[in-house]
Amino acid sequence: MKTRVMISLMFGLTVSAAQAAKMDGAPAAPCEGLKVATGPAGKGYSKLYADLVRVSKNTMPLCEVNTEGGLDNLTTLSIKKADVGIVPMDALKKMAEGDANIASLMVVAALNSNYLHIVTSANGLILEGPKKYGVLKGDTRTVRITRMSELRGAPVALVGSAQLMVRQLDKVLGYNMRYIDVDSDAIAFQKVLSGEAYAAFSVAGWPHGQITRLAPNSGLTLAGFDVPISSPYSVRPYTYKNLGVYNVQALAVQNVLVTRPFNGAKIGYVAALRQMLERELLELKDGDFEPGWNEIKSFESKVEWPRFAGLPLKKK
Template sequence: MKNHLLIGLICALAIPAAHAARMDGAPPAACDGLKVATGPAGKGYSKLFADMLRVSKHAMPLCEVHTDGGLDNLTTLSVKKADVGIVPIDALTKMAEGDASVAGLLVVASLNSNYLHIVTSANGFSLEGPKKFGVLKGDTRTFRIAKMSELRGAPVALVGSAQLMVRQLDKVLGYNMRYIDVDSDEAAFKKVLAGHAYAAFTIAGWPHGQVSRLTQGSGLTLANFDVPISSPYSVRPFSYKNIGVYNVQALAVQNVLVTRPFSGSKTGEVAALRQMLERELPELKDGDYEPGWNEINSFDREVKWARFARVAPKRK
């Protein structure tokens, strides 16, 4: 009897451990299919992967590799920890300048767009003016950030891929913003609420999961992107009813599914993944899946990057 109890206790302890192993981002040891680099669990890229898995009806072996997001996906692909991954085209172009492995990646499909969310304080920030007569306390004024161009010289919190994008934008704009790199949206939003950052920059497809969970009592809102921009970017409006923000202008950048250049059997597996997406796009657009699929009219939407050769999968 004691032996049965001991075995049961060991099994009970092993079950949570097994789940923890699947949550840590590493692909299962038994994965013999394509390893797909996505992003943090529950965020945009990971949700797109979950949709792919659903419509494939698990007939195609796909394993998710959790990362910090698009920028980290490029590194993950570069060191061969993933076979395919979802990345924004601007990060792909920039990182390829210093990494031959990234430069050799091939675009399998053009996906939805990512949007730069500029999260700022709904109540504004209080600043004390110059001292009166050199000694007396200056007047206090409150100001609110309503648009990107008001962030010149300001401290800003950057999350994930925004750490590269915003730095590149700032070089062009000459705003000389002061960067605070953080690990999560929650940490960035706390910086804004505490007044340590005037805005938090975070990138995701629409709707952004963390922004969608905010309420009008959260003290946070969104600022407009009001700066002229050129390719590979565009400016599009989005809305978040939950915080009372409608038709705010946002910087958009194309996401792409990329692959490492294979010459063996994985070439056929990548081709099969592309064919499955083509076949299931109507279902992804019509069914209960991520809104980002509805942005896609063609997986062949033009991007300035080398394309994966659509080779038919080999028959076993």
């Protein structure tokens, strides 16, 4: 009990000092608490972070570090530009193979899942067959991509974390897809509509903000994931009423909140963040917060990765 009181007092003083340093037009004060790597402002991980700030009622010394997303969060943590961050398990395992700093990260809490969204043309692709007699225009046919297994050898647009995920999947599946890396969902969707890509792959929690904003007449739909897969992945259904897509099977991967290993005061900060998550989970599920919280049954859900224990590391 005494330890919790000390942590609360320490947090309260830190937050008060940070707030006192803020002035209109002045540069942002240095972060005196935990720097949290999220993603693009206003999107998935950043919205989860905003929910944490709301339920903490500004008693937690947290500062957001906006990045490009889960994959970028791992690099940001590795170079000590953030203290904790939200990352998908597949990227964590893969990136840890070549980076000792990433390999030393510890799971603070299991969160919601990310889903691989396979966006395809609702009207199909018009493909031209071989030329007749070597010179005449070949017959055309319309092909509608409705599932993952139909993308063998196809050009596909990849956004953000999908650039790593799909490449890793392709190595296992042997589909030999042709990758087009792009910077945004909007560009990826346009490449599908133009026929340059047979599908666009985008990774996000459900519901995917960019997809929920698509109009029914956008010309886009979602293909199902029909390939057997193993850990750290699972297959779960999702629905997007605006596109007329119901209970389509999608590839899912667990998100986790991870921390760098600490020996000093930040251990207490991370422990207090973990306690706050436990204390506020029901409010996060019941209140006006992101739907991703409703997926979480327990922050202790099993993940194949070392856990944060809330204790200093033993010096060798």
